[in-house]
Amino acid sequence: MGDYKPQEIEAKWQKRWEEHRVFETEAELGGTAEVEKSKPAPSKPEDAAPGEKKAQAPGAKTAPGAPGGKTKKPKYYVLEMLPYPSGTMHMGHMRNYTIGDVVARVKRMRGFNVLHPMGWDAFGLPAENAAIKNKTHPRTWTNNNIAEFQRTLRRFGFSYDWRREISTCEPEYYRWNQWFFLRMLERGIAYKKKSRVNWCPKCCTVLANEQVVNGGYCWRHEDTRVEAREIEQWFLKTTAYSEQLLEDLKQLEGGWPDRVIAMQRNWIGKSIGVKVWFEVASQESTAEGGQPKSEGKNLEDPGAKAAPGASKEKIEIFTTRIDTIYGASAIVLAPTHPLVGRLIAGTPGQAAAEKKLVEMKVSSVKTEDIATAEKDGFFTGRYAVNPFNGEKVPIWVGNFVLLEYGTGAIMAVPAHDERDFEFAVKFGLPVPVVVSKEKSFSAEGSEKEHRGHGEEKKTQAPGAKPAPGAPGGGNPSAQAEVPVPQRPFTEYGVSVNSGLYSGLKSEDAIERMASDAEAEGFGKKETIFRLRDWGISRQRYWGTPIPVIYCAKDGMVPVPDKDLPVLLPANPLLTGEGESPLATDPEFVNVKCPNCGGPARRESDTMDTFVDSSWYFYRYCDPRNDHAPFDPAKAAYWFPIDQYIGGITHAILHLLYSRFWCKVMRDLGLVAHSEPIARLFTQGMVQKGGVAMSKSRGNVVGAEEMADKYGADTGRLYTLFAAPPEKDLEWSEESIEGAWRFLNRVYRMVEKHWEKATAEEKREDNAESAEFAERKLQGPGAKAAPGAPTQKERELLRKAHQTLRRVTQDFEGRWHFNSAIAQIMELVNAIYAAEPLEDGVRPAVQKEVLELVTLMLAPMTPHLAEELWEMLGHKDGLWTVAWPAINEELAKEDEVEIPVQVNGKVRGRVTMPPGAAQDEVVKRATADAGVAGHLAGKTVRKVIFVQDKLLNIVVS
């Protein structure tokens, strides 16, 4: 007799699991041993490499990957997101891995060949920064952290196949990043371009757009504003897959949380519209006084004719609402638009415009302001011609137009766009209405066929003075036939004041006008995406070197496959400032050209670490392959991932890049599928004091300290019980005490009965142990104890099997681990309530009930469950036992209590055998005094009867 000592129990079973290689996958393909034969992960300074120590454990079962041992089990791939080994493991990690581990263990008990691997997202800035600070090597820092993190993971008994461990900073891994890069380079998916980039002065490196958060701050340093710089960068053409990335989201519906799909869709940002070219009117024409020409779609501008030598600039705009083009009262260019300089050259206001432009360019860098900034802009002094009606519209520059999106130029339609309306109000541009909500109005408006007079309908924005560029200003007789809108009307309606198109519904107008624009040669239907290409260049040391060489003679030359991997130099000079550390290392940089053998220079950028995590889950299928990233046959067996589990923080970046990578691999012929992850689960955060745990807030609870205090099983149980897994979890010391008490209560319960139960049972049946396990696999039919069961036995067995039914459901379907635990607690309470068990419950039944409790707890508190299983007299580990089958016969109720309602209020209860017919229930119910009282003197209108559930008598 002793107490529950989690530390002892946990160490004992972890050792045994390892000896018996319990968590290793079975061979997915016939033939060779899969993982063992290959080399262990190299260059781990202290930690013994995985795969070594279990070579010949005494009493080990046949190696799962033994030759010819192809498994017949169905596969199941469950994966938690690759951790960055930042040192200590906190409760957020712990919760993530606990959920995954329960799933993995349940699936194993249900007869699946489970792949449940773990590895390290080992490249990245913190290692480099720590190395600079502590004057160590990033590899040393990283590997120390990995060792620490791994020790903690093992302490929690997570059921990983450690043979498959990978670390992305090892050349054996990152050489395949380089290999993929070269394949992408061959296909034009990887390319280099000069671009304005986000520069974090703290990281001293370039950030991806996605890494810029909160409107202009570094995602790592939320207090540091990102600056803009122009640098040559490597990009991966994610935009080549925009349409597929969007389209294939449909495949994920049902398997992924709706909000993640929504966020991805939002991020990709598809817009269907039209590009339209507006010709720029010559300056002479502008000087003429700007009387617009009204020859319909003949675009020849008189000014342009008058000066045939003048170049005809065209401004390309993009719009999703071409139906509003008759309401365009300006063209607005981004301040950084390349045409701006040429347009203002030679205009009277050139000097002022240039000054203004500089101001706007500076302020637009401060992205923080953009969201809240007031609309700003200026008139260039030039006009463009609306190709639909030949009308001249002023060309403006506006701070709200982004060069990066669309064409960097828009047509401003104030009457039908919020943003344009705001701009027009501020600068006094006209607000011509060209879409009406009502049909009758449109008929009226479309009567004037001479489009050239469209401007007569234009009205000044309320309270605004005519702007210099407002054509309405040149027409003093303009009068408001159409009321000045107070708000822009942005919905679809019916076109008005739109020439030939007046009277059309917006949908039809868009279609017709787009087609006409194409036919006339001044427009093109176009779909644009918000998604940008993925900038992967980083000017840092601790990442994958980009395998490219620059030769004075041959230009850019890819590193040949045979020369991979391009290794990181062993001893970099890390300062954290200035140029990339690789660029200043002559041994790394100076290289012979692979083509001509002449002197050349190596690329010194390294890759974004999101590259590492975009395909790592394929490597787990074949982690030691040294001639390919993985064997396609193995990936075909394991993929797609059946269940991926991680934080919502990766809803966009990591998952989008992973989806992109998969499609590239598909096009390379490596995989046949288009989506790598069939099901995604995003667990909630662990909070303390209502906020996420973080070092800066100082509210972190370490996994290690919790294991010290209560043991791993209590920690696991607590995180599962305290909240449903998708919701945030508020850390509570009191609640964890509750979990601890419960496990002690279970332990005491089993301890009290095991000795007697097993001893007596041996007399009855000394082959019980083996047979029990066998029976579990065969399904229902608890071994009938000789003689008729007692009432107490029936009740206990019923409760046990009912619990099993609910717990099975909670594990399989909804992942309501908290209510599964609540059910088991109820069962344990029922067993306590039935004490003394000796009184009326035979040992075999005692044992059956206790075994069910143990088996149901096994996925959640595996160490304790193993210990209890052993206490209950089993020689073979619990890991050999299948999930128990529900015995519906035993679970069935003898009688049910049916609430009886009168007019929907419970007025009594009757106890009936299950399946009792309505007549009988009504008969019994009306005999009930409480019910009868409410029926007296009333007429029964209706009787609602739900078998075994409820009776409702409606009276009046």
Next chain:
RNA sequence: GCCCGGGUGGCGGAAUGGCAGACGCUGAGGACUUAAAAUCCUCCGGGGAUUUUUCCUCAUGUGGGUUCGACUCCCACCCCGGGCACCA
């Protein structure tokens, strides 16, 4: 502004059309103990009636609706959290 979540006792939460508050925490009381801890047992949403057993009534953010019956479904609104945001 747009798009997602969410709102139930002192607290975490359960119930997805059928007895609201399972299970746990906290709190109160009792048993055991010289005592404490641990353990075991009982009670614990508000209001009211009743000596007690018990009964009535209100209650799942607010207001409507559908239904014999609504935490659950529908409409409108309020509040909280998250994501996106001059996206043309």
